Amino acid sequence: MADLIVKAAVKEALDDKNVASDFYDALDEEVDELLSDAARRAEDNDRKTVQPRDL
DSSP: HHHHHOOHHHHHHHHOOOOOHHHHHHHHHHHHHHHHHHHHHHTTTTTOOOOOOOO
């Protein structure tokens, strides 16, 4: 699986919080699942374009 998130951006977004090293892998899996679900919804609606409403 490709890395879908940018660790530096996550760390910046979480500002002054510490981030466990395994958090990034778990977040990456969640994003992968979210994208797969959105792609499925687009296909179910006979579209090749994934749109915000697919989230």
